[in-house]
Amino acid sequence: MAWFEKIVPSRIKTERRSRSVPEGLWIKCTACDSPLYRAELERNLFVCPKCANHMRIGARDRLLRFLDPDTAKEIGERVTPEDPLKFRDSKRYRDRLTAAQKSTGEKDALIAMSGELEALPVVACAFEFQFLGGSMGSVVGERFRRAVDH
Structure with a gap:
């Protein structure tokens, strides 16, 4: 927030975005940082399909x-x-x-x-x-x- 908005509040209201993706749907690989779809990762027994890293x-x-x-x-x-x-x-x-x-x-x-x-x-x-x-x-x-x- 800029200093002048503290004195004169903005007339433009921005709406807050809600997360459209549920929490835990995607997991990041601990080795290659690729985003992985949780269901696919579970089917693959928690082995990254991109780098073959075995996750815990x-x-x-x-x-x-x-x-x-x-x-x-x-x-x-x-x-x-x-x-x-x-x-x-x-x-x-x-x-x-x-x-x-x-x-x-x-x-x-x-x-x-x-x-x-x-x-x-x-x-x-x-x-x-x-x-x-x-x-x-x-x-x-x-x-x-x-x-x-x-």
Whole structure:
């Protein structure tokens, strides 16, 4: 805004444009910066069709794509993290857990699922790196143990 418009407001009114493209419809490739249509990228398993860059896939999505459709069943989903030591460094561990759970939508770093792979029964695990860098706490150990025992 120019200094004189502060004194005498403009008579020309511009209408605000609303975004006609919904949020998340396009994704920029992390390697070549090409805009990519989300649906096409998902069909291509998050590999950029322009430069063949493999983009990050979350652990849950990776397992659901790996296992045969409608066969996946999560193992140890009710096991939740605790902080019995009341650990604290620059930030409380409980606060770090809450922030990680909110940002990822996961309860802990390891996701374990049973299902079928080409009609054969399998158990698979994957780490969600976005959850505290895939740190290994008691929940990771317990979920892994349950997956092995399954």
